[in-house]
Amino acid sequence: MSKPSFVYVTYIRTTPEELWAALTDPRTIRRYWFGMSAESDFKAGSPWRLKLDDGRVADAGEILEADPPRRLVIRWRNEFRPELKAEGYSRCTMQIEMADYYPDFGGKAAKLTIRHEIEGEGGKFIEAVSGGWPKVLSNLKSLLETGDVAFKE
Amino acid sequence: MDAVFKALADASRRELLDRLRAESGLTLGQLCERLAKAGSPMTRQAVSKHLAILEEANLVAAVKRGREKLHYLNPVPIHEIAERWIGKFERSRLQALSDLKKDLEAHDE
Numbered sequence A: 001m002s003k004p005s006f007v008y009v010t011y012i013r014t015t016p017e018e019l020w021a022a023l024t025d026p027r028t029i030r031r032y033w034f035g036m037s038a039e040s041d042f043k044a045g046s047p048w049r050l051k052l053d054d055g056r057v058a059d060a061g062e063i064l065e066a067d068p069p070r071r072l073v074i075r076w077r078n079e080f081r082p083e084l085k086a087e088g089y090s091r092c093t094m095q096i097e098m099a100d101y102y103p104d105f106g107g108k109a110a111k112l113t114i115r116h117e118i119e120g121e122g123g124k125f126i127e128a129v130s131g132g133w134p135k136v137l138s139n140l141k142s143l144l145e146t147g148d149v150a151f152k153e
Numbered sequence B: 001m002d003a004v005f006k007a008l009a010d011a012s013r014r015e016l017l018d019r020l021r022a023e024s025g026l027t028l029g030q031l032c033e034r035l036a037k038a039g040s041p042m043t044r045q046a047v048s049k050h051l052a053i054l055e056e057a058n059l060v061a062a063v064k065r066g067r068e069k070l071h072y073l074n075p076v077p078i079h080e081i082a083e084r085w086i087g088k089f090e091r092s093r094l095q096a097l098s099d100l101k102k103d104l105e106a107h108d109e
Helices: A016-024 A026-032 A123-146 B002-008 B011-022 B028-037 B044-056 B076-091 B093-106
Strands: A006-012 A037-039 A047-051 A057-067 A071-078 A090-100 A108-118 B060-065 B068-073
Touching (some): A006 B060, A016 A123, A026 A123, A123 B076, A123 B093, B002 B044, B011 B028, B028 B068
């Protein structure tokens, strides 16, 4: 295993099954991913694409592993910006576990860990996706916990 | 969220976060080296203790690779704080105030 470029973790008061559904249902993804839509059946070996509002393909790749509701691995390349596409494929791993919520809230939560790693030099791509993840995760958390998102645009 | 503020209320722990921001995926030993190089040396025991508090607050995420434990800055809780108190004001003050009230009341159970 190569060294992940970044690791993001969030705790969401929901079940692993609901979190898995939110990560793999194109209609739900649209609600927290700034209007981006995913095209995939999220089964191992299947193609995967993330499309912009106007239908252009932003990112594409394939599902490397799918083990609902625990682990999803996507081979992921930017298709939209030539300088990012040139950096090649990255690997995004989404891991879901049950965990204690933040101690001050108590109770159980689903812990979502996102790791993104790229072979070779992937500085620009990693910079681009690492900036986007916190917003996407914030929206996802807010959608699952309150039924609405914080950022629409 | 208390855990996040408590973790951030210490200059040594903020220094650790700065080192992890500068360089991702460091082991305990590498962190100690980087701190010494940056002119703020800390004992291994102190770094280990501070890392545990940062992990508890979810500000540091650790992954195992072989026998090594690699530490990463996890910005998600800080983003959640910004989103809760700052982001909403940038977009719409009124919406922000009502959302904040809803949020605080919901967590007050």
